[in-house]
Amino acid sequence: MPSRTTPAxxxxxxxxxxxxxAFADLALILLFAGIGRDAHQRGDVITGVFQTGWPFLAGAAIAWLGLRLWRAPLRAWPAGVAVWLGAVFFGMLLRALTGQTVVLPFVIVALLSLGVFLVGYRLIVAGIRRLSARRQRG
Known part of the structure; x- marks a missing residue:
């Protein structure tokens, strides 16, 4: 019988x-897509957000699976950076392959926005954990 190294x-x-x-990454990528669609006054709110967001969601999933990010999903490095860059790189690649717009200003906005979202919340979580640990110690 195999032994368990981690308690239930x-x-x-x-x-x-x-x-x-994973849910936070999904929600933040869809928020990015929604903000972008709203800024450009595009209709089809629900389906449009998914149409805009799916390449970035796929890119994030590629990063999650390819780098096994479930081992430490809330670390800013490497998980946050990998999800961020995977979402942008593969997202733009998939957009290009499917005939969607890929222009330099959009790439820059996606890099900045998704970086703030996907790495940012992980940095906030790390800060909260550090504060909590300090309070418990003394």
Missing amino acids: PARTTARKTVALA
Whole structure:
């Protein structure tokens, strides 16, 4: 019988952390797409957001799977940077392959916005964890 190295409550917490990080990435990428669509006054709010966002979601998924980011999904490095750059790189590649617009200003906006969103929330989580750990120590 194989031995367990991680107690059941810790595994459950780890699974919840992975699920929450994945959901946060998904929500923030869709928020990026929604903000962009709103800024350009495009219709089809729900389907349009998914139409704009799917390449970036696919890029983020490629990063998650390719680099096994579930091992430490809330770390800014490498997880946050990998999701950010994967979403932008593969997102732009998929947009180009499917005939969607890929122009330099959009690439720059995507890099900046998704960087702030996908790395930023991880930095905030790390800061909260540090503060919490300091309070517990003394």
